[in-house]
Amino acid sequence: MRKADRIFGVIGLGIALWSFLESRKFHYMAQFTPGPGFFPFWVAVTLGLLSAYLLFNTFKRKPSATDHKKILPEAHMLLRVAAILGLLALATGLMKLLGFPLTLALFTAAVLSFLERYSLVKSIAYGIAYAAVTWFIFEYMMTMGFPKGFLGI
Amino acid sequence: MEVLVNLASGFVTCLSPYNILMAALGAFLGTMVGILPGLGPSATMAIILPITFGMDPTPAMIMLTSLYLGAMYGGSTTSILVNVPGEASSVCTAIEGYQLARQGKAGTALGLSAIGSFFAGIFGMFALAFTASTLAEFSLKFGPAEVFCLVLMGMFTIIYVGGKDITKSLMSMVIGLGLGTVGTDMVEGQARFTYGVSELLDGIDFVILVMGTFGIAEVLESAEEFMKVEPMRVKFRELMPSLTEVWQCRWATLRGTLVGFCICCIPGSGPTIASFLSYGLEQTVSKHPEKFGTGVIESVAATESANNAAVCGAMVPMFSLGIPGSGATAVLLGGLILYGLKPGPLLFVEHPDFVWGVIASMFIGNVILIVMNLPMVPLFASLLRISYSLVYPAILVVCIVGAYAVASGLFEVGMMLVFAVIGYFMKKGDVPAAPMLMALIMGPMMEKNLYQALNLAHGDLSIFIRRPIAATLLGVIVVMSVVVMSKRVRKARGTVQEVEQ
Numbered sequence: 274m275r276k277a278d279r280i281f282g283v284i285g286l287g288i289a290l291w292s293f294l295e296s297r298k299f300h301y302m303a304q305f306t307p308g309p310g311f312f313p314f315w316v317a318v319t320l321g322l323l324s325a326y327l328l329f330n331t332f333k334r335k336p337s338a339t340d341h342k343k344i345l346p347e348a349h350m351l352l353r354v355a356a357i358l359g360l361l362a363l364a365t366g367l368m369k370l371l372g373f374p375l376t377l378a379l380f381t382a383a384v385l386s387f388l389e390r391y392s393l394v395k396s397i398a399y400g401i402a403y404a405a406v407t408w409f410i411f412e413y414m415m416t417m418g419f420p421k422g423f424l425g426i
Numbered sequence: 427m428e429v430l431v432n433l434a435s436g437f438v439t440c441l442s443p444y445n446i447l448m449a450a451l452g453a454f455l456g457t458m459v460g461i462l463p464g465l466g467p468s469a470t471m472a473i474i475l476p477i478t479f480g481m482d483p484t485p486a487m488i489m490l491t492s493l494y495l496g497a498m499y500g501g502s503t504t505s506i507l508v509n510v511p512g513e514a515s516s517v518c519t520a521i522e523g524y525q526l527a528r529q530g531k532a533g534t535a536l537g538l539s540a541i542g543s544f545f546a547g548i549f550g551m552f553a554l555a556f557t558a559s560t561l562a563e564f565s566l567k568f569g570p571a572e573v574f575c576l577v578l579m580g581m582f583t584i585i586y587v588g589g590k591d592i593t594k595s596l597m598s599m600v601i602g603l604g605l606g607t608v609g610t611d612m613v614e615g616q617a618r619f620t621y622g623v624s625e626l627l628d629g630i631d632f633v634i635l636v637m638g639t640f641g642i643a644e645v646l647e648s649a650e651e652f653m654k655v656e657p658m659r660v661k662f663r664e665l666m667p668s669l670t671e672v673w674q675c676r677w678a679t680l681r682g683t684l685v686g687f688c689i690c691c692i693p694g695s696g697p698t699i700a701s702f703l704s705y706g707l708e709q710t711v712s713k714h715p716e717k718f719g720t721g722v723i724e725s726v727a728a729t730e731s732a733n734n735a736a737v738c739g740a741m742v743p744m745f746s747l748g749i750p751g752s753g754a755t756a757v758l759l760g761g762l763i764l765y766g767l768k769p770g771p772l773l774f775v776e777h778p779d780f781v782w783g784v785i786a787s788m789f790i791g792n793v794i795l796i797v798m799n800l801p802m803v804p805l806f807a808s809l810l811r812i813s814y815s816l817v818y819p820a821i822l823v824v825c826i827v828g829a830y831a832v833a834s835g836l837f838e839v840g841m842m843l844v845f846a847v848i849g850y851f852m853k854k855g856d857v858p859a860a861p862m863l864m865a866l867i868m869g870p871m872m873e874k875n876l877y878q879a880l881n882l883a884h885g886d887l888s889i890f891i892r893r894p895i896a897a898t899l900l901g902v903i904v905v906m907s908v909v910v911m912s913k914r915v916r917k918a919r920g921t922v923q924e925v926e927q
Contacts, residue, residue, distance in 0.1 A: 277855035278594075285597055292604055299616060305885035306877045309611035309618055312869075316604040323597045330593070344854050350650040357649060358847065361642075361822060365839045377826070381819045389815040399816065403823055411827050415480060418834055 275340040278331045285324025293317035356388055372422025373412065378404035433555050436782030440790055445485050449787050452489035453794045456496020460516075461504050461806050467497035468753040468860075469644045472636035473821065475761050476828035483765035483777075487784045490761060491741075492791035494754055495547060498697060498734045499795045500806065502539040506532055506726070507807050515697035515733040518705040518725065525721030537667040538675055538723060539730035540799050546683040546731035547792035550738025553687050554745075555785050561746035562771040570878035571889050573770075575899035577872045580749035582903050583693045584864055586910050594857045602865025603872075605630050612874060625837045632760040633832050635866055638845025639852065639859040640753065641825050645818050646850050666800075671723060678708055678724035682731030689732075690739025696752035697736035704732035738788065745781060746771060750867065753860035760867055 292313050299310030345351055364380040371379070382400030385391040391399070408426075411417045439445070459470045471490050478486035501516035506523035519539060526535040568576065585595045608619045609629030620626040685707060686700040708728045709715045718725060740751040741758075748770030750756035762769045773781050799806070829842040852859050883889035890896050 274856060281594070281597070281855050281857060285601075288601065288604070295619060299611070299618065300614065303613050305883075306613060306880045307873075309614050309616045312607050312873050313604065313618065316600055316607065320597065320600045320604065323593055323600060327593050327597065346650050354646045354650060354850065357646060357822070358843065361826070361843055361846075362840075364826065365836055365843065368836060368839075377823050381823065384819045384822075385815070391815075399819075403820055407823055407827060411477070411831075415477075417827070417831055419830065420836070 282328030289321035373419035436786030439783030452492030456493035457500035460500020602862035606869025639849030642846035643849030675727035682728035686732035686735030
């Protein structure tokens with residue numbers, strides 16, 4: 274956890290610095306009240322102090338049992354997570370082009386087929402079933418107005 | 427007496443067929459969520475929340491509260507039958523319950539946990555009605571200065587009571603406050619941190635953050651590797667504990683209920699803390715503490731009662747003060763805002779039908795849950811045989827729908843994915859996401875009240891000390907901070923001495 278704390282400390286310092294610089298673009302005080310820059314300024318200062326403390330503590334504290342704990346899972350697990358996120362991002366990007374039901378069907382089929390090793394037929398069947406149920410509930414019954422693709426659905 | 431009259435009117439509201447149906451649906455979904463490991467009640471409520479947008483607030487909230495209660499009921503099933511707690515609050519149940527199951531007493535453990543949960547739920551509902559309405563009446567006296575101090579105190583309590591690592595919890599909270607500043611500023615109407623993105627002018631939507639950091643992040647973590655579970659088989663006739671066993675657990679159930687409700691009235695302490703405290707208390711009062719860990723039936727009754735009473739306890743600060751006591755109540759509070767209701771004491775004055783209807787629905791929810799859970803445990807347990815690989819794509823699909831529903835745009839879906847990545851790494855680094863979520867809700871509230879208080883006082887900061895309630899609340903924050911810091915200093919000194927030796 275020591276390594277994770279260091280990473281979070283550095284990221285926190287970065288966000289604090291960015292927030293501090295941004296807060297200076299706004300007035301710190303209005304006539305009687307705090308201005309738009311007041312809250313971001315104090316957020317930056319507090320986050321900076323906390324991040325510095327977290328970072329400093331990683332050098333000073335006694336090693337604990339959790340320090341040896343691995344932060345990230347094995348490479349293959351991380352790859353699975355990345356693949357799921359990648360497919361989600363791809364689905365979001367393709368939604369306007371393909372339309373909502375087709376994108377969801379393809380997304381589900383891709384997850385089941387590539388990541389879960391289901392047969393292609395089963396994956397497509399599940400994909401169609403999930404998309405149909407979702408479309409029926411949210412578009413047909415609740416008229417949520419999902420993007421329509423080139424197929425008109 | 428007035429409370430009872432209000433509660434009766436609440437029953438009239440919630441006893442409509444549609445509201446009962448919503449309670450049943452919530453209870454069913456909650457039980458499934460509690461049983462299936464991998465998705466907690468906060469995440470599920472967050473995922474369901476956008477879908478309830480078009481609904482009337484009362485049935486929507488009835489469904490969500492029943493879901494929360496159902497998750498607590500369902501959590502015991504997996505803990506006892508598979509030794510895999512569906513919820514963090516069911517860990518203690520797993521310790522003793524699984525041992526009982528191995529001794530052939532799975533049915534008894536499940537039955538007693540359901541009966542304990544039912545008793546705790548009903549007691550908690552009445553306690554919530556009396557406590558929340560009294561507290562709300564008192565807090566009607568609060569002006570902006572008091573509300574600012576109250577929100578500040580709520581945030582510190584959440585960190586000090588609930589946070590494992592105070593520094594990381596504070597960091598998470600401050601980041602949440604920072605996220606709350608995104609959007610149009612209320613003083614000068616300037617756009618802060620929007621960088622020309624029009625979708626950000628209204629601020630970061632709470633639902634997007636919660637679905638990303640709770641919903642998808644939780645799914646990603648569970649999807650890293652799948653667990654194959656093989657639940658023990660239980661027959662219906664084994665599910666009813668004997669009267670002797672119920673009588674044997676009466677005090678444990680009562681103790682668990684009281685601990686769960688009282689502890690969770692304090693913001694920051696959720697059902698998990700309540701169940702652990704209750705387990706510890708049982709061990710302390712037991713004549714045979716050495717038997718703990720080998721299957722003590724009283725402990726199962728106590729911990730399950732505690733985590734169900736905790737659900738009602740956590741709703742006290744939410745309904746009466748507008749402060750979320752836990753991640754799950756933060757989602758419920760976010761729901762109130764989304765439905766156009768103003769959380770806080772005025773809710774009891776402006777929307778009594780809603781508040782009392784939701785409180786009364788917890789009774790209905792508990793009745794549905796005990797009827798559903800006792801005979802249907804074997805069926806629910808068989809759900810564990812469904813592969814998670816088929817469940818998580820469906821959850822992700824619902825998340826996409828939910829994020830899209832927020833503003834009918836794909837920008838929100840993309841933002842949810844960004845928060846999902848952040849949430850995943852926060853989980854890996856043991857940085858809790860709940861304080862960030864609560865701060866996103868409470869930050870703008872805090873900023874608005876600070877602005878109003880100082881405006882009324884013409885910029886005089888002493889308003890926070892001159893007003894007795896505000897000063898008392900600030901005093902509580904100072905005392906809490908001193909206690910926590912002195913503990914840390916003592917601990918640090920101890921470590922230094924150890925190193926020197």
